[in-house]
Amino acid sequence: MALLEVSNLTKIFGGVRAVQNVSFAVEAGIVYSVIGPNGAGKTTLFNLITGIYVPSEGQIRLDGRDIAGVAPHELARFGMARTFQNLQVCMNMTALENVMVGAHLRLDRNLFKGALRFPSIARRDAALREEAAELMRLVGLEAFIDAHADAMPYGALKRLEIARALAAKPRVLFLDEPAAGLNPKETSEVDILVRKVADSGVTVVLVEHDMKMVMNISDQILVLDYGRKLAEGSAAEVRRNPDVIAAYLGTHQ
Amino acid sequence: MPRSRFTGLIVIAVVLAVLPFLLPNNFYLDLAIRMMINACIVLGLNLLIGFAGQISLGHAGFVGIGAYASAVLTTHYSWSPLAAMLAGALGAGVLAALVARPIFKLKGHYLAMATLGLGIIISIIVRNEAALTGGPDGMPVPALALFSFEISGEKQWYWVLSGILLLSLWASLNLINSPFGRALRALHGSEVASQVVGVDVAKYKLAIFVFSAVFASLMGSVTAHYVGFVTPNVADFFHSIELVTMVVIGGMASIYGSVIGAVLLTALPQALTGFEGWETVAFGSILMFCMIFMPKGLVPTLAAKFGRR
Numbered sequence: 093m094a095l096l097e098v099s100n101l102t103k104i105f106g107g108v109r110a111v112q113n114v115s116f117a118v119e120a121g122i123v124y125s126v127i128g129p130n131g132a133g134k135t136t137l138f139n140l141i142t143g144i145y146v147p148s149e150g151q152i153r154l155d156g157r158d159i160a161g162v163a164p165h166e167l168a169r170f171g172m173a174r175t176f177q178n179l180q181v182c183m184n185m186t187a188l189e190n191v192m193v194g195a196h197l198r199l200d201r202n203l204f205k206g207a208l209r210f211p212s213i214a215r216r217d218a219a220l221r222e223e224a225a226e227l228m229r230l231v232g233l234e235a236f237i238d239a240h241a242d243a244m245p246y247g248a249l250k251r252l253e254i255a256r257a258l259a260a261k262p263r264v265l266f267l268d269e270p271a272a273g274l275n276p277k278e279t280s281e282v283d284i285l286v287r288k289v290a291d292s293g294v295t296v297v298l299v300e301h302d303m304k305m306v307m308n309i310s311d312q313i314l315v316l317d318y319g320r321k322l323a324e325g326s327a328a329e330v331r332r333n334p335d336v337i338a339a340y341l342g343t344h345q
Numbered sequence: 346m347p348r349s350r351f352t353g354l355i356v357i358a359v360v361l362a363v364l365p366f367l368l369p370n371n372f373y374l375d376l377a378i379r380m381m382i383n384a385c386i387v388l389g390l391n392l393l394i395g396f397a398g399q400i401s402l403g404h405a406g407f408v409g410i411g412a413y414a415s416a417v418l419t420t421h422y423s424w425s426p427l428a429a430m431l432a433g434a435l436g437a438g439v440l441a442a443l444v445a446r447p448i449f450k451l452k453g454h455y456l457a458m459a460t461l462g463l464g465i466i467i468s469i470i471v472r473n474e475a476a477l478t479g480g481p482d483g484m485p486v487p488a489l490a491l492f493s494f495e496i497s498g499e500k501q502w503y504w505v506l507s508g509i510l511l512l513s514l515w516a517s518l519n520l521i522n523s524p525f526g527r528a529l530r531a532l533h534g535s536e537v538a539s540q541v542v543g544v545d546v547a548k549y550k551l552a553i554f555v556f557s558a559v560f561a562s563l564m565g566s567v568t569a570h571y572v573g574f575v576t577p578n579v580a581d582f583f584h585s586i587e588l589v590t591m592v593v594i595g596g597m598a599s600i601y602g603s604v605i606g607a608v609l610l611t612a613l614p615q616a617l618t619g620f621e622g623w624e625t626v627a628f629g630s631i632l633m634f635c636m637i638f639m640p641k642g643l644v645p646t647l648a649a650k651f652g653r654r
Contacts (some may be wrong), residue, residue: 142541168543182534185527193531197543199524203552206523207516213523230505241534260542263364 095120102186103148125298128316134299169262175253183242191224194259227255264295361507374499384607387591389560395597398533399532403464407558409580410437411565416486430566437562449550468580483576486569597644
């Protein structure tokens with residue numbers, strides 16, 4: 093059974109069918125990419141799967157459990173984590189604290205124990221600090237471990253989101269355009285990072301515009317156009333698909 | 346890192362220990378006590394407004410619940426002060442939870458309006474239930490006796506409140522750096538980001554609202570016992586605004602800012618008595634000046650200036 097199964101997923105905003113009848117399955121341990129022209133419905137698809145939007149129709153199954161319409165904070169319990177296309181970093185906190193928040197569900201969150209600083213809380217926080225610093229090194233942010241989030245450049249914040257998502261120890265990680273707005277060098281670093289994450293056993297679902305990156309690292313690719321599934325397959329298959337070429341480059345007349 | 350976090354706490358403890366020996370008379374001691382009471386309430390309110398990013402424009406209502414629970418239950422029903430105080434806190438907590446549950450599903454302005462309304466309703470009830478509360482004239486409150494010990498005189502109250510303030514400061518500093526506190530700050534920074542890492546946003550907003558309401562109520566009870574008299578002013582809209590102003594002037598999301606804001610705004614009206622009739626104008630001008638030149642509040646602005654966060 094696939095880790096994630098989406099069937100006949102549809103989302104209607106007023107009169108707009110942002111996602112129509114999309115079905116696909118993601119096997120555990122792979123890098124699965126979703127591509128498509130602007131407005132194809134990629135981010136909407138992500139928002140449906142990660143619980144930000146409620147689907148109009150269709151099913152989403154994680155490990156066989158129907159998760160359509162389940163709230164995002166519940167989905168986190170099932171091992172789902174994500175990053176955002178438009179940055180969602182907490183600018184009122186330090187970089188390290190942003191990563192620590194990622195571990196929310198793995199901590200004792202009792203208000204009174206926290207206020208009275210129980211030794212168990214203090215110990216766990218000290219260990220978590222190390223853990224979070226380690227994650228920042230993993231994503232290449234060692235220079236920003238002591239930084240405040242609002243003092244970090246854009247490229248670093250994109251990676252900070254990945255570190256925060258990893259702090260949750262997810263089973264499936266959704267990355268929404270992790271390379272958007274990055275220069276070629278930074279993009280190839282993210283490229284390597286995504287591969288590293290996938291090799292550590294985390295299933296990665298990726299939305300990305302950078303074709304070089306997508307073709308490089310994806311085991312499987314889903315192509316969306318006008319909210320519909322246009323094609324699905326390996327990088328080589330998708331690249332040869334005439335429908336995909338038409339959607340990206342236009343048709344010969 | 347923990348060392349620097351508690352430096353301010355130690356400084357405040359030293360100041361509190363020395364202060365009574367430097368103050369010329371009980372007038373100043375009384376002023377210091379009122380500063381400390383306000384500092385505690387503002388601390389709780391800053392957790393809600395500054396750290397969690399949720400506004401309450403009716404917080405004096407909760408202070409009023411505590412004050413009147415202590416006054417009415419001890420006077421008319423001969424409850425012990427401690428039981429009355431806890432009953433008030435429980436009442437404030439339950440009320441806050443009931444109000445918050447539907448409202449926190451909505452955002453920003455709805456909460457401001459609803460808390461504003463709640464505060465006004467409480468203040469109207471207190472004013473109109475004259476048989477119980479003495480109406481606009483207020484009512485006396487017996488001294489605070491805990492078991493066989495009775496707190497009386499400015500000196501004793503000063504030490505009791507110093508203890509409460511230091512404890513509250515310590516607990517607040519701990520809280521904001523605990524998993525609960527980080528979740529709270531995260532939902533302020535980015536609600537959706539905190540949700541996807543598993544923060545049940547509605548639950549956290551509710552928890553901190555109830556927490557700060559209960560704390561305000563307890564401090565209301567303390568105020569009532571200390572002053573020995575309670576009037577509806579304690580619960581009214583202007584007191585709510587005063588508390589929010591202390592948060593803003595001192596600095597949102599700044600623990601020490603809460604103390605500084607409370608100290609300055611409690612002292613300011615006293616310092617301005619020389620303006621005879623123009624105090625309010627002077628008061629307002631100073632607030633405007635602060636907001637224009639230090640929109641982040643005193644403590645965060647100064648901390649940034651001297652290179653510390």
